Amino acid sequence: MTPDRPRLLYIDDDPGLSRLVQKEFERNGFTVELLTSGAAGVERLRTSNDVDVVALDHHMPDQLGLDTLHMISALPNPPPVVYVTGESEGRVAVAALKAGAADYVIKDASPEFLTLLRAAIDSALEGRRQKFLREQAEAEMRAARDRFEALANERAVLIREVNHRVSNSLQLIASLLQVQSAAQSDMKSAQTLLNAYKRVSAVARVHKRLYTNADVRFVDLADYLCGLVEDLRQSADQGSRMLQFLASQTRIGTDFAIPIGLIVTELVINAYKYAYPDGDGPIRVKAERTNDLITVQVQDDGIGVTEHDWRRGGGIGSKIVLAMVEKIGGAINIESGRSGACITITFTAVDPAPELDAVGDSLTSVLVIADSLVRGMATSDEARDEIEPPVLLLVEDDPLMRMVVAGNLEAAGFRVEEAGSGEEARAIWTRTGGVAAAIVDIGLPDCRGDQLASEFRASMPNLPIILATGYDEKVVAPGFVGSRYSRVLAKPYDDTALLGILGALGITGGTIPVSETGPALAPRVM
Known part of the structure; x- marks a missing residue:
């Protein structure tokens, strides 16, 4: 479109009216080109795209304006067409609009014709301008979306690779802790190393699932805890203990998965140690979701523990649990009686931002575990x-x-x-x-x-x-x-x-x- 002097192609076999239109529109800043047949108009538009708007008469000697309008509409990126007709019947106007005309004007000898034609042409030009701006904006949005998708794919690959490397490193650390634990002659030091091994393994399991997931931002809580519980069952001192797991499928952000894994590990280890001093018994791990509220529960049928004693205990396990609950903005509830102890963690699930927070949280968690190891060895x-x-x-x-x-x-x-x-x-x-x-x-x-x-x-x-x-x-x-x-x-x-x-x-x-x-x-x- 030429913003200063729009080009109007006026197709009409009436030379007198055509010259009148040309004079009027050129006086108002248009460049006007006159043609007398529909075929010539179609050919003109086919060979050049410099026309901004077309005014097309209905009755012409070679073909009807409607036929010409269909041919113009079939061209690639055609200009808007204002249909001019001497027919007062509405059916012609309706047919023109259905064929693709932007507007129509009834042609007569009154002065109002030029005024109405100018208004229709101005409206058609504005419609074309708006269409151009809309298409330009849509193209920019598509380009931005493509760039975003490319960056998102690159980020996903990067995060998956980072999680893969972190998982391998954590598995190596866990293996070294396990080997070192087996080599200890002092039972307290060996147990401290074994506890650190279990904690590092809980963090490593999240990352193993992260680099195998299609969406690195989420972990399926049921699958994750099921694998974690199985690991804890296999590493239990007494295999006869019944460790049970029940959970519904639900996704949580990886920034929640790492703290939850450590919480469950600590609570299960604590139940193994203290719930059944005279024998074995069941330990149940449950996880469920109600709307945005997620509940994780570890329950036993043992001797129980008061909330005051649990919170005030000097062990590193309870401190890790409380720190992790605070980290995820959750709440902890401890119920105990003759039927055993039940510790419930509740927190609200929110969609995570697509960042590398899980990696940072994992490294911080490993520092916490290392700190507990240092203190455990020192206090011996x-x-x-x-x-x-x-x-x-x-x-x-x-x-x-x-x-x-x-x-x-x-x-x-x-x-x-x-x-x-x-x-x-x-x-x-x-x-x-x-x-x-x-x-x-x-x-x-x-x-x-x-x-x-x-x-x-x-x-x-x-x-x-x-x-x-x-x-x-x-x-x-x-x-x-x-x-x-x-x-x-x-x-x-x-x-x-x-x-x-x-x-x-x-x-x-x-x-x-x-x-x-x-x-x-x-x-x-x-």
Whole structure:
């Protein structure tokens, strides 16, 4: 289309009216081309596509306008046609519109004819312009969709390959743990290694399913837990125990599958150990979905356990379960009685974003497992000093990161009070009446970490405070930089650096230094 001077092809065998139309439209900014037959008009349009709009008369000597209109409509990308007829009967107009005309005008000798023709042609041109813009937008959308699909396919291949490699690496780690467990003469150390093997295997199983799934964002919960339960059954100390599984088919995001796998592993292992001290009995694992609510349940008919004892237990298993439940935004309910214990996990399923979160969560989970292994081996040493450990307040909203840091600090001889928000930290502060030092994340869900630290300082002016941040320390906490009793620690956490800062502030633990237990654990920033 020529935006400045649209080209009008006027086909009519009436020379007087044709010249009148030409004069009027050229005066109004059109380029007008006149032809006297339908055949000539069709040939003109076939050989060139520079015509923007056609006005076609109904009665012509060589053929009717309707026949010409059919031939024009059959051309590739034809211009819009305004049908001009002297017939006042509506059937001609209806036939023209059905044949593809954009509009029609009744031809007569009145001045209104040119006005109506101009309005019809302007409308046809606007319709063509809108069609062009629509087709252009659709073409751009198709191109964008093709690019997106190509990127999505590339991403899926990448994620599948990453999951394949992660799965292989985790399987290797699990195998090494199993071999090392078998080589241990100390039964407690062997059991610690075996527990770590089972936990790593639970994470590896997710990734094995990820790189074999068509959709890497999801895992079928029933298939996944069925395989996990079978592995736990085969690795049980006593094969006679009855481990039962019941679940309906439902998909969950991989960012839920890894925590759920670890939760079920810990609960089943715990039931194996403690539910039946005098014999064997059934352990049932159930999973079901009601709308968006997913319930996972581990039940036994053993001696039972109170919720207070389970939550307050010192074992790493219960801490892992609680951290993983918090990670998925779920809730845990513990029922116990003469008929046994039933632990129920509920959470809301949401569709995951197509990211690599599952890989990051897996690596963080492995760090948690490694941390439990370090602490399990360290606590088997009976030569610990009988010293009342200093109490630290750790305020960090990421449960897995908080668990790893707390574990390293406990292994270094501190007692740690953990809080996931400012509100929880204030409650601990009120209950304890103060701590030896506070480690506070700058970004908390309900307040800023430096503001919370200032509240603590109001009641204990010389309280040593370490602010943890992933940002520039001079920007996020200018008032704390250089203070005698304050330090800023860059995230991700480095336990060696953290212990060094505590030592510089005059605070040391009562047990072995973390450097003797292995390399520093540095989880990613969530």
